[in-house]
Amino acid sequence: xxxxxxxxxxxxxxxxxxxxxxxxxxxxxxxxxxxxxxxxxxxxxxxxxxxxxxxxxxxxxxxxxxxxxxxxxxxxxxxxxxxxxxxxxxxxxxxxxxxxxxxxxxxxxxxxxxxxxxxxxxxxxxxxxxxxxxxxxxxxxxxxxxxxxxxxxxxxxxxxxxxxxxxxxxxxxxxxxxxxxxxxxxxxxxxxxxxxxxxxxxxxxxxxxxxxxxxxxxxxxxxxxxxxxxxxxxxxxxxxxxxxxxxx
Amino acid sequence: xxxxxxxxxxxxxxxxxxxxxxxxxxxxxxxxxxxxxxxxxxxxxxxxxxxxxxxxxxxxxxxxxxxxxxxxxxxxxxxxxxxxxxxxxxxxxxxxxxxxxxxxxxxxxxxxxxxxxxxxxxxxxxxxxxxxxxxxxxxxxxxxxxxxxxxxxxxxxxxxxxxxxxxxxxxxxxxxxxxxxxxxxxxxxxxxxxxxxxxxxxxxxxxxxxxxxxxxxxxxxxxxxxxxxxxxxxxxxxxxxxxxxxxxxxxxxxx
Numbered sequence: 001x002x003x004x005x006x007x008x009x010x011x012x013x014x015x016x017x018x019x020x021x022x023x024x025x026x027x028x029x030x031x032x033x034x035x036x037x038x039x040x041x042x043x044x045x046x047x048x049x050x051x052x053x054x055x056x057x058x059x060x061x062x063x064x065x066x067x068x069x070x071x072x073x074x075x076x077x078x079x080x081x082x083x084x085x086x087x088x089x090x091x092x093x094x095x096x097x098x099x100x101x102x103x104x105x106x107x108x109x110x111x112x113x114x115x116x117x118x119x120x121x122x123x124x125x126x127x128x129x130x131x132x133x134x135x136x137x138x139x140x141x142x143x144x145x146x147x148x149x150x151x152x153x154x155x156x157x158x159x160x161x162x163x164x165x166x167x168x169x170x171x172x173x174x175x176x177x178x179x180x181x182x183x184x185x186x187x188x189x190x191x192x193x194x195x196x197x198x199x200x201x202x203x204x205x206x207x208x209x210x211x212x213x214x215x216x217x218x219x220x221x222x223x224x225x226x227x228x229x230x231x232x233x234x235x236x237x238x239x240x241x242x243x244x245x246x247x248x
Numbered sequence: 249x250x251x252x253x254x255x256x257x258x259x260x261x262x263x264x265x266x267x268x269x270x271x272x273x274x275x276x277x278x279x280x281x282x283x284x285x286x287x288x289x290x291x292x293x294x295x296x297x298x299x300x301x302x303x304x305x306x307x308x309x310x311x312x313x314x315x316x317x318x319x320x321x322x323x324x325x326x327x328x329x330x331x332x333x334x335x336x337x338x339x340x341x342x343x344x345x346x347x348x349x350x351x352x353x354x355x356x357x358x359x360x361x362x363x364x365x366x367x368x369x370x371x372x373x374x375x376x377x378x379x380x381x382x383x384x385x386x387x388x389x390x391x392x393x394x395x396x397x398x399x400x401x402x403x404x405x406x407x408x409x410x411x412x413x414x415x416x417x418x419x420x421x422x423x424x425x426x427x428x429x430x431x432x433x434x435x436x437x438x439x440x441x442x443x444x445x446x447x448x449x450x451x452x453x454x455x456x457x458x459x460x461x462x463x464x465x466x467x468x469x470x471x472x473x474x475x476x477x478x479x480x481x482x483x484x485x486x487x488x489x490x491x492x493x494x495x496x497x498x499x500x501x502x503x
Contacts, residue, residue, distance in 0.1 A: 012423050013420075013422050013426050016426045016430065017430075020430040024433065024434065027441075031441070034440070035440065057436070057437060058433075061429070061434075064433070065426060065430075068422055068425050068429060072422065079338055080337050081339055162266075163421045164266055164326045165265065167425065168266065168269050168273070168323070168326060169269075171322055172273050175318075175319060179291075182288075182291035183287055183288075183291065
């Protein structure tokens with residue numbers, strides 16, 4: 001029942017996110033000939049998909065939507081006057097937090113998988129191919145980074161009052177992270193650049209900088225594992241805060 | 249006008265937290281960008297892509313076409329959210345609607361204050377760069393900052409109006425936020441389809457000058473007369489969207 005409650009709370013956001021991502025991926029495939037014709041340099045279809053979906057617009061959309069999925073929780077319910085009902089359910093606060101996080105993680109993973117399902121399926125209709133295995137590799141990166149972004153917003157939703165403050169804090173945090181990752185102090189520690197990891201640039205074997213010939217490198221499992229660990233720590237901390245907080 | 253001031257104050261009380269966070273974040277980027285320019289310039293303009301002054305190109309890429317502009321777009325949308333739909337969720341909408349003013353006036357005050365906040369955010373880089381740049385013995389042309397502030401205000405007004413309409417349409421505050429975020433990314437993409445692709449309609453490009461006749465890409469400077477027609481069209485578009493939101497609010501049942 002708890003799972004159903006959490007699903008009911010987030011399903012419209014999830015549905016909007018899924019439709020938006022599918023539409024964006026579809027538009028990218030649909031526009032491929034036109035955009036590639038106007039590109040400064042010749043661009044292979046695979047490289048075009050990478051730069052339009054996995055590196056730029058669609059990734060930005062995915063991150064923003066994951067942030068929106070991370071919003072909510074008992075602190076926000078208090079403002080709406082429904083926190084009492086939720087807290088009076090015969091389950092522990094830890095379980096409430098855990099189930100909400102788990103539903104969120106599943107939604108984030110499904111959203112990450114959508115481009116991998118649509119793009120390889122749609123490409124043959126336009127005389128192109130994009131290997132499903134490669135698409136799934138990028139989805140794994142998205143899911144790994146997305147879980148960290150979700151956990152960050154989830155954590156901010158527990159500590160910051162107001163409906164929008166956690167979203168602003170998450171956007172600001174990611175931007176700060178991205179700028180800091182470029183500074184000399186951190187530039188040799190790729191793990192700090194979550195967005196770069198999600199781009200998957202390290203996976204692409206470029207041919208003369210313009211063509212994504214093959215996906216050559218293995219996935220950065222250590223980095224993804226670290227992100228998962230940090231995400232779990234953030235959710236755990238959020239759970240501990242909810243368990244001790246007075247919501248009256 | 250007498251009733252407008254308390255309504256503006258109410259709208260300010262509701263959005264001041266978001267506004268102050270937006271000011272703080274935008275200020276942090278500008279101040280941090282100027283004070284740490286030696287380190288950041290190596291990251292942001294490593295090959296010196298512009299022919300003119302390196303600092304001008306750096307500020308352009310960091311603030312007017314970079315992270316600050318992206319953040320500005322998101323903040324402006326977040327500022328527009330809230331309103332009666334949110335109050336309905338919080339159970340306070342009855343008190344607000346019982347005030348002896350029309351709904352149109354209530355919503356107009358919120359929109360008016362939001363536009364004022366956008367104007368303040370648009371002018372913030374101008375203020376901070378003017379103050380901070382001389383501290384590190386560099387300068388950025390004042391005239392460029394004024395022009396960019398104008399472009400930001402007009403572009404910001406359109407983004408604000410879209411989110412404002414979204415907040416009037418959707419019952420859940422998070423759905424409104426998701427819809428506004430989808431618009432930020434969806435809209436430039438939709439402009440790639442003909443016949444829209446023939447016109448300079450991308451607000452992000454209008455705000456940063458990318459690919460626009462009034463922008464000199466080599467020197468990263470705005471040139472010629474400001475695009476008054478474009479700016480006026482954007483303000484009209486924002487006005488129409490806000491008007492639509494007002495009309496929706498007037499006839500909506502909040503029970």
